[in-house]
Amino acid sequence: MSKHQNSSAINSRLPVQIDPIRLAVARQQLYGNIEISRFERLSELLTSNEGLVKVQFDFDVDTSKVHYVTGTLVAELSLCCQRCLQPMKWQLDAEVALAFVEHEHQIDELVVDYEPYLIESTPLMLSDMIEDEILLALPQVPMHDESECNPAVKINRQVEQVEAQDNAGQATSKRKNPFAVLADFKSDSKE
Numbered sequence: 498m499s500k501h502q503n504s505s506a507i508n509s510r511l512p513v514q515i516d517p518i519r520l521a522v523a524r525q526q527l528y529g530n531i532e533i534s535r536f537e538r539l540s541e542l543l544t545s546n547e548g549l550v551k552v553q554f555d556f557d558v559d560t561s562k563v564h565y566v567t568g569t570l571v572a573e574l575s576l577c578c579q580r581c582l583q584p585m586k587w588q589l590d591a592e593v594a595l596a597f598v599e600h601e602h603q604i605d606e607l608v609v610d611y612e613p614y615l616i617e618s619t620p621l622m623l624s625d626m627i628e629d630e631i632l633l634a635l636p637q638v639p640m641h642d643e644s645e646c647n648p649a650v651k652i653n654r655q656v657e658q659v660e661a662q663d664n665a666g667q668a669t670s671k672r673k674n675p676f677a678v679l680a681d682f683k684s685d686s687k688e
């Protein structure tokens with residue numbers, strides 16, 4: 498906490514629920530940290546859900562009357578390497594630029610500077626919005642650099658893959674989806 502020099506001047510407590518349109522009209526800024534463990538969908542993809550996501554959001558209205566938020570989400574996440582199935586540190590440093598829309602037809606009218614964010618009801622959970630953005634920013638197939646990958650585990654995995662192909666006999670040569678691989682990792686790590 499002491500690293501943030503300006504923390505006394507800003508509101509570093511994040512609200513649980515927000516009305517993004519009102520925040521935009523008020524040109525509100527939100528800064529703060531949120532525990533990674535609060536994100537259930539994200540946690541399923543991680544080998545550890547310890548730590549914090551550093552959130553910085555600036556809400557505003559642009560000259561075309563688009564209500565938007567820009568900002569950053571920063572965290573160190575523990576992903577599961579898809580080659581050796583061992584934990585792998587990955588730096589999240591996501592730029593956020595969302596335009597809030599209340600009706601789907603508004604999405605077509607948006608300029609490309611923003612991703613549309615459809616508000617289904619207000620207030621909305623701030624953590625849901627943050628989690629959506631983190632999930633979009635994750636690498637599709639996280640992998641260590643070849644030199645950092647654990648070779649012993651890699652060999653075991655090849656054996657497993659052959660067995661899996663024998664068992665399933667379909668489409669296993671394609672990349673496994675992250676959830677399936679993580680499930681394998683969890684059952685392997687109970688020792």
Ligand SMILES: [Zn+2]
Pocket residue numbers: 578579580581582583640641645646647
């Ligand atoms: Zn690896």
